[in-house]
Structures are given as C-alpha cells and as structure tokens.
Amino acid sequence: MKVLIPSPLHSYTGGxxxxxxxxxxxxxxxxxxxxxxxxxFRMVDEQDRxxxxxxxxxxxxxxxxxxxxxxxxxxxxxxxxxxxx
Amino acid sequence: MVLxxxxxxxxxxxxxxxxxxxFRLDGPHFLGHxxxxxxxxxxxxRTLLAAAKxxxxxxxxxxxTDRGKTWKEAARPPAxxxxxxxxxxxxxxxxxxxxxxxxxxxxxxxxxxxxGLFRSEDGGSSWAPFSPINEDAQxxxxxxxxxDGTPDGPKLHSIIIDPRxxxxxxxxxSGGGVHESTDGGASFAPxxxxxxxxxxxxxxxxxxxxxxxxxxxxxxxNRLYQQNHCGIYRLDRPAREWVRIGRSxxxxxxxxxxxxxVHPRDADTAWVLPMDGGTVWPRTSPDGKPAVFVTxxxxxxxxxxxxxxxxxxxxxxxxxxxxxxxxxxxxxxYFGTTSGExxxxxxxxxxxxxxxxxxxxxxxxxxxxxx
Numbered sequence: 098m099k100v101l102i103p104s105p106l107h108s109y110t111g112g113x114x115x116x117x118x119x120x121x122x123x124x125x126x127x128x129x130x131x132x133x134x135x136x137x138f139r140m141v142d143e144q145d146r147x148x149x150x151x152x153x154x155x156x157x158x159x160x161x162x163x164x165x166x167x168x169x170x171x172x173x174x175x176x177x178x179x180x181x182x
Numbered sequence: 183m184v185l186x187x188x189x190x191x192x193x194x195x196x197x198x199x200x201x202x203x204x205f206r207l208d209g210p211h212f213l214g215h216x217x218x219x220x221x222x223x224x225x226x227x228r229t230l231l232a233a234a235k236x237x238x239x240x241x242x243x244x245x246x247t248d249r250g251k252t253w254k255e256a257a258r259p260p261a262x263x264x265x266x267x268x269x270x271x272x273x274x275x276x277x278x279x280x281x282x283x284x285x286x287x288x289x290x291x292x293x294x295x296x297x298g299l300f301r302s303e304d305g306g307s308s309w310a311p312f313s314p315i316n317e318d319a320q321x322x323x324x325x326x327x328x329x330d331g332t333p334d335g336p337k338l339h340s341i342i343i344d345p346r347x348x349x350x351x352x353x354x355x356s357g358g359g360v361h362e363s364t365d366g367g368a369s370f371a372p373x374x375x376x377x378x379x380x381x382x383x384x385x386x387x388x389x390x391x392x393x394x395x396x397x398x399x400x401x402x403x404n405r406l407y408q409q410n411h412c413g414i415y416r417l418d419r420p421a422r423e424w425v426r427i428g429r430s431x432x433x434x435x436x437x438x439x440x441x442x443x444v445h446p447r448d449a450d451t452a453w454v455l456p457m458d459g460g461t462v463w464p465r466t467s468p469d470g471k472p473a474v475f476v477t478x479x480x481x482x483x484x485x486x487x488x489x490x491x492x493x494x495x496x497x498x499x500x501x502x503x504x505x506x507x508x509x510x511x512x513x514x515x516y517f518g519t520t521s522g523e524x525x526x527x528x529x530x531x532x533x534x535x536x537x538x539x540x541x542x543x544x545x546x547x548x549x550x551x552x553x
Contacts, residue, residue, distance in 0.1 A: 105239055135255045139239040142272035143261035150238035177238040 098167065100129065101174040106140070109133040117173075122153055123163040125173060140175065150178040183508055184250075184552050186230065187518055188217035191542035193232055195250050197552075202514055202528050205537050208250065219503055221279045222550030223305075225287050231306040233276035233292070241275045243292070245306050249552050258308040260292050260300035262316060271296055278503070279306075280341035283348035293338030297325045297355045299367075313367040324358045324372075324388040332356050339502065340396035344403045352406070354396045359388035360408065376424035378412040394440045395502040399449035405480075407452050409442040409502070414454055416481050427481025431456065435468050435475070435486075441505035445513060445530075450480045453487075453507075453531060455517060457499040465520075466497040474515070474531050490534035491525070498523070503546035518544030 100117050102110045110133050117132065119125030123145070130137035140151045145163060147153060153160045154174040155167065167173070185196040185205070194209030215234045223229040228249050235241040243256035262271045273294045282289025282301075292300040292309060301312035315321040330336060337356050344350035349366040352373070360377075361370040372388045383390035392411035399405040408415045414428030414437045428437025438459030445451035453476050458464045467473070473488035498521040505517040515527045522541035527534045 105236055134257070135242065138259060138261070139242065142240060143264055144268050144270045144272050145264070146268070146272065148238075148240050 098125075098169065098171050098173060100125070101172075101176075103175055103177045105177055106136055106175070109136040109139075119167055121163065121167055122155070122160055122165045122173070125167060126163070152176050152178055183510075184222065184550055185516055185524070186220035186222060186546075186548045186550065187524060187538075187541065187544060188220045188232070188503070188546035189518075189522070189542040189544050190216055193217045193220055193234075194538075194541065196524070196538065200510065202508075202510065202526070207538070211250070211253065212244065216275070217545060218275055218277045219279045219546045219548075221281065221548055222552070223281050223290075224550065225281060225284055227551055227553035229305055231279050231290060233279055235275045241273050241294075243276060243279075243306055243309070247305075256302075256307050256309065258310075260294055260298065260309040262298055263311055271298070273298060274335050276300075277337045278339040278341055280343065283343050284345070286348055291341045291343070291351075293341050293353060295335035295337045296328060296331070297336050297338040297358060299338055299341070299353060301367075313363070313370065315361075315370055321358075321370075325355060326357055326389050330357050330389070340393065342396065342398045344398065345400060346403055350403075352396060352398070354393035354408075355388075356394065356411075357389060357392045359391035360393050360396055361388075373417070373422065374424075375422045376417075376426070377408075377410060377415060378426065380412065395442045397442050397444045397452070399444050400446045402449035405449045407442055407444055407481075409439050409454055411438070411459075413437045414439075414442070414481065425481070427477070428454075430477075430482060431475060431484050432486070435473070436460075439499075440502035441500050441517065443505050443507050443515065446507060446509060447511075447513075448478075451476065451478045452481070453505070453515060454484075455500045455505055464497075465499050467499055470495050470497050472496050472498065474517075474527075474534075476531050487527075487531035488534070489532060490527075497521075501545055503548075504544050506547050506549050508549040509551060514549070516547050516549060518547040520544065 117128045187194040192210035192213040197206040220232040230246040232244045242259045244253045278293035280291045288305045290302045300309045340354035342352040351363045359374045363370045379385045379390040395409045404419045406417045415424040431437040439456040443453045475484040498519040508514040524538035
C-alpha cells in the first residue's frame with residue numbers, strides 16, 4: 098500500500114512516497130524498517146509508543162494503536178506534528 | 183588535530199595542524215540535528231561517534247570510520263529493555279559517549295537521558311543496556327523522575343574508564359550522584375561523601391546529588407575533580423571524602439558552573455568556567471564578564487584567565503561537555519558557548535581568541551588527533 102513519508106525521514110526513503118505491506122500499522126512499520134533500516138526507531142520508541150511528535154493517519158483518520166488493522170488499498174500518511182521552533 | 187563541535191542545529195569539524203594558528207571549517211554535518219556529543223576514538227584515530235536526534239525524530243548514533251568524510255547510522259542505537267506492560271522508559275537522547283579501555287578496541291559506552299548506561303562492542307553500531315543499574319530498584323530511586331532532572335531531561339554523563347584498569351569505571355547522574363565500579367560495571371556504588379546538596383535535602387541520599395561534570399586526572403587516575411551543582415571538588419582515591427576546593431574561588435564569582443578540564447600531564451592543574459548560579463540560576467557568565475579560572479595546586483588557589491575574552495556584556499556560558507584540552511605542549515584549551523562562539527587558547531589559558539562565531543548553541547567540544 099501507499100505510504101506518505103514526512104520530510105525528516107526522506108534521508109531513509111529517498112522521497113515522500115513509498116510502498117510497504119502489513120496487516121497492521123505495527124507490521125507496516127516493521128516492513129518499512131526492513132526496506133529502510135533504522136526508520137522505525139525514529140518514529141516509535143523501544144516501548145512501542147509512537148513518539149511524541151509523530152502522527153500516523155490511515156485513510157485520513159489518526160491511529161494511536163499500532164495494532165490497528167490495515168487492508169489492501171489503505172492510504173497511510175505519517176506526519177510530524179507541527180510543534181517547536 | 184580536529185575539534186568536534188556538537189550544536190543544537192548540527193555538527194561542525196574544525197581542522198588544524200600542530201601550530202594551531204588557523205582552522206579549516208568542515209560542516210555543517212546533519213544540519214538541523216541536535217548533537218549532544220561527538221567523540222573521536224583515540225584507539226584508531228579515525229572512527230567518530232556522534233549522538234544525535236531532531237526535534238521530532240527519535241535518537242540515534244551516527245558513525246564515521248573515515249574521519250568524518252562519510253557517516254552511517256548505528257544499526258541498533260541505545261534503547262532500554264522493553265517492558266512487558268509497555269510502561270518502561272524510552273531513551274530521549276544519548277547525551278554522553280566514552281571510548282572503552284585501550285585494551286578493548288571497539289568497546290564504547292553511552293549515557294542517556296533519562297539516565298541509562300549502554301555499551302557497544304562493535305565500534306558503536308549495536309548498543310545494549312550495560313550493568314544492572316538501568317533496571318536496579320535502588321538506582322531507579324536515585325535517578326528520580328523526569329521532574330528531578332535538568333531542564334531538558336535527567337542525564338547520565340561523565341562516563342570514565344580508568345586508563346590503568348578497565349574494571350574501574352565511574353559515572354555521574356544529574357541528578358543521582360557519582361558512582362564507581364571496580365568490577366567492570368557488574369556493580370556500582372555511590373561516591374558522594376563530602377559533597378554538599380541544596381539546603382534542606384539529605385546529603386546521604388544520592389537522589390539529591392547533582393554532579394555537573396566529573397573528570398579523572400590522566401597523569402594520576404587516583405585523582406578525580408568534579409564541578410558540582412554545589413561547588414568544585416577534588417577526591418584522591420582511595421579516600422572517599424570529596425574536598426570542596428571551590429571555597430578558594432573569589433567569592434564574587436563563586437564556584438558554580440558546568441565544565442571542568444584537567445591537564446593531561448599535570449594532575450595539580452585544572453580549569454573551570456564559572457557561571458551565575460544565584461537567584462533563579464541565570465546560567466550566564468557572572469556579571470556578564472566571562473572568565474576561565476585555573477588552579478595549579480590541586481585547588482588550593484585559583485587564578486582568573488580572561489585575557490582576550492569580552493570585558494563586559496557577554497551573557498553566555500559554557501555547557502559541561504563544551505570545554506576541552508588538546509594534547510599539545512603548551513596545552514591548547516577550547517570552549518564553545520551557548521551563543522555559538524568557539525574560543526581557544528594556545529598557551530594554557532593565558533590568552534584567548536575567538537575562532538568561530540554565529541554557530542548554533544554549542545553543546546559539546548572535543549579535541550582529537552586524527553590518523
């Protein structure tokens with residue numbers, strides 16, 4: 098499925114739009130990490146909590162639980178929160 | 183020789199030769215990343231480790247094995263063990279990096295915020311929690327909570343390996359005190375006797391101790407110096423009681439600050455850079471007049487060294503990792519300021535000159551001899 102990547106992570110992916118697979122957000126992030134090693138830890142901490150300034154949207158709805166199920170054709174958007182200065 | 187300058191907005195390398203007259207600027211590296219520490223491996227003199235994060239992304243370690251020409255991210259950055267209930271701690275940033283003993287090539291240690299101690303055996307690519315302290319109930323109590331730490335998070339810092347013996351290690355925690363191991367990190371014990379704490383707190387409890395910077399004397403590793411939240415101290419092991427040598431500092435300046443540098447060849451000589459720790463802790467140079475102070479008699483007396491530094495209206499200070507010495511003779515001293523200036527002295531502090539301005543806030547400065 099299509100995944101939109103925020104600019105701070107383009108150093109891993111090479112650009113904003115990538116393909117990844119998974120039956121849940123957790124599986125999708127694991128697949129992203131296989132394709133782009135190191136990217137997951139920048140977004141999710143060692144306790145499997147989405148980091149404070151990162152957000153995941155599936156089909157336009159924010160997802161807070163990594164166990165959220167995904168279906169073929171879902172659009173996943175990862176963004177960094179607008180914060181800081 | 184290279185100066186490794188870690189800032190709030192990226193990393194810069196300043197190359198020079200043994201004369202130290204001019205510097206070649208290399209950077210920024212990773213513009214926009216927050217770097218807390220960049221260290222050259224003195225065992226191979228070509229590997230650099232850099233502790234980084236950004237305002238939004240999680241922490242990582244960047245490695246260079248070609249003296250800073252190219253960088254690669256660590257395969258497994260420092261991270262706490264995963265807790266079954268999901269309530270475990272997570273590393274906000276790696277704050278401190280220390281190469282292991284010369285007899286253990288590839289070994290590195292890292293201190294994090296919140297307080298954690300980590301070890302790598304592969305030159306800084308893969309990290310694992312080290313020693314029982316990260317999860318030890320007593321140590322967790324001494325570490326306190328995020329609210330007990332420094333403004334941008336409690337830190338484990340000042341990781342020291344005795345150059346004579348890899349089994350002797352020390353570290354400091356802000357807050358949480360100074361701790362020593364004589365069994366290679368299998369166990370640690372507090373080393374806080376004689377240190378003062380903020381009035382009203384129990385000095386016997388490590389929780390209330392805030393060592394800002396602990397240094398070992400390379401020429402006499404039994405001797406430790408410390409810049410603490412509550413003064414400047416010296417300890418000559420095997421004695422256990424720290425002596426407040428900051429009492430001989432000028433009263434108007436006081437003995438509060440963050441950085442401390444020990445002469446690599448003279449254990450009686452050390453430098454500090456005091457700051458204003460009065461009222462609400464402005465963390466600026468006292469009266470806006472920055473000065474380095476040197477002792478050449480192990481703290482019995484101190485002399486002001488401010489030739490070349492601004493005479494007034496300079497409201498910056500220097501963080502705990504942002505002052506260092508090279509190995510030259512005479513010794514070169516360097517510090518980076520919170521206002522983004524890089525200063526040096528080629529004559530052990532007698533005269534100072536600014537070698538860079540307009541950098542971001544400087545968090546750390548380390549000197550190293552590249553291969």
